[in-house]
Amino acid sequence: MKGYETKIFVFIASFIVGILIVMNISFKPTEQTKFLTAEEYMDAINERSKLANDINLLRQQYAANYSKYQQYMENASNPSDSLKIIESMEKELARNRALVGIEAVEGQGVSITIDDSIELHLNNQLSDFETNSKIVHNTDIIELLYQLNLAGAEAISVNGMRIMSNSEVACAGPFIVINDVKLTAPFHIDAIGNSQSIKEYLYAQDSHIGILSTLTNPFRNLYVDFQIQERVKIPAYIGNYDFKYAKEVKNN
Amino acid sequence: MIAILGLLIGVIAGILWDVNIPEKFSPYISVAILACLDSVFGAIRANLSNNFQADIFISGFFGNAALAAGLAYLGDKLGIPIYIAAVIVFGGRIFNNFAIIRRLLIEKAKSR
Numbered sequence: 001m002k003g004y005e006t007k008i009f010v011f012i013a014s015f016i017v018g019i020l021i022v023m024n025i026s027f028k029p030t031e032q033t034k035f036l037t038a039e040e041y042m043d044a045i046n047e048r049s050k051l052a053n054d055i056n057l058l059r060q061q062y063a064a065n066y067s068k069y070q071q072y073m074e075n076a077s078n079p080s081d082s083l084k085i086i087e088s089m090e091k092e093l094a095r096n097r098a099l100v101g102i103e104a105v106e107g108q109g110v111s112i113t114i115d116d117s118i119e120l121h122l123n124n125q126l127s128d129f130e131t132n133s134k135i136v137h138n139t140d141i142i143e144l145l146y147q148l149n150l151a152g153a154e155a156i157s158v159n160g161m162r163i164m165s166n167s168e169v170a171c172a173g174p175f176i177v178i179n180d181v182k183l184t185a186p187f188h189i190d191a192i193g194n195s196q197s198i199k200e201y202l203y204a205q206d207s208h209i210g211i212l213s214t215l216t217n218p219f220r221n222l223y224v225d226f227q228i229q230e231r232v233k234i235p236a237y238i239g240n241y242d243f244k245y246a247k248e249v250k251n252n
Numbered sequence: 253m254i255a256i257l258g259l260l261i262g263v264i265a266g267i268l269w270d271v272n273i274p275e276k277f278s279p280y281i282s283v284a285i286l287a288c289l290d291s292v293f294g295a296i297r298a299n300l301s302n303n304f305q306a307d308i309f310i311s312g313f314f315g316n317a318a319l320a321a322g323l324a325y326l327g328d329k330l331g332i333p334i335y336i337a338a339v340i341v342f343g344g345r346i347f348n349n350f351a352i353i354r355r356l357l358i359e360k361a362k363s364r
Contacts, residue, residue: 005306
C-alpha cells in the first residue's frame with residue numbers, strides 16, 4: 001500500500017514537472033529580439049521608407065488605372081461610346097510610340113551642325129596631333145548627346161538617325177556609325193526641347209563648360225552652326241528594336 | 253517507470269493545454285523545474301530505500317520550487333546571480349540521487 005501511495009505522488013509530481021517544462025519550452029516559434037548596429041538600423045529605416053514610397057507609387061498607379069477602367073466601363077454600356085474608348089487607347093499608344101522613338105515627332109528645338117575645322121584645308125603644316133584635334137570624333141558626338149539629354153532634350157537625331165536607348169555612336173575610320181548606319185561629317189543634330197536652356201547649357205563657360213564652347217575654342221576650332229528652330233522634325237527610328245534576351249517582368 | 257510515464261503524460265497535457273508563461277518569468281520557472289525534478293528523484297530514491305513520507309515529499313516539492321524561483325527573482329532584483337546557487341545545489345543533488353537510485357537498483361537486480 002505504501003509503494004502504491006508513493007507511485008501516485010511521484011506520478012502527480014512528474015506530471016506537474018512535465019507541464020511546467022512544456023510551458024517553459026513553448027513549441028511555438030517565439031519572436032526573437034535582434035540587436036541592430038547603427039548601420040543596420042539605418043539600412044532598415046531606408047528600406048522602410050523605400051517600401052513606403054513604393055506603396056505610395058503603386059497606390060497612385062492603381063488610382064490612375066482604376067479611373068481609366070471606370071471610364072471604359074461607363075462607355076462600354078453605350079455602343080457609340082466604344083469608339084471613344086478606341087480613340088483614347090490609340091492616343092495612348094501613339095504617345096508611347098513617340099516616347100519610345102518609333103514614331104516621328106516635332107516641336108520647338110535646336111539644330112546643330114558640326115564639321116571638321118576649315119584649318120585642315122587651309123593649313124598643311126599641321127602636326128598629326130593638331131590634325132587629330134581638328135576632326136570631329138565620335139566622342140564629341142557622344143558628349144554632345146549626353147549634354148543635350150542633360151539640358152532636357154526630349155528627342156534627338158543625328159543626320160536623321162533617331163537616338164534610341166540602344167543607339168551606338170561608334171568610330172569607324174573616317175565615318176561615325178549610328179544605328180548601324182555609317183555617317184560622315186558634317187553632322188546635323190536635331191533636338192526637341194527648351195531651345196534657350198539647351199543653348200545656355202551647351203555654351204556654358206562657368207564651372208561646367210559646355211561641349212560647344214569646347215569644340216569652338218581656338219585649339220579645336222571646329223565648324224559649329226547652332227540654330228534655334230520653331231519646328232524641328234525628328235524622324236522615327238528605322239531598324240529592328242526587338243528584345244531577344246530581355247523579358248518583361250511580371251507583376252511590376 | 254511511473255515517473256517517466258507521468259512526465260510523458262504531463263508533456264502531452266502541456267502541449268494540448270498550450271499555455272505559455274510570459275517570457276520574463278521563464279528563467280524563474282526553469283529554476284523551479286530543476287527543484288521539482290530534484291524532489292521527484294528524491295522521492296524515487298526514498299521509495300527504493302523504503303522511507304518515503306508523503307508530507308515531506310509534498311512540502312519539499314512545492315517549497316523547493318517556490319524557494320528556488322523566489323531566490324532567482326531576488327537575485328535578479330539585487331543584481332547577484334543567486335539562481336546559480338539553486339542550479340548547483342539542485343543539479344548536484346539530482347546527480348547524487350540518481351547515483352543512489354542506480355546503486356539500489358543494481359543491488360536489487362544482483363540480489364535477485
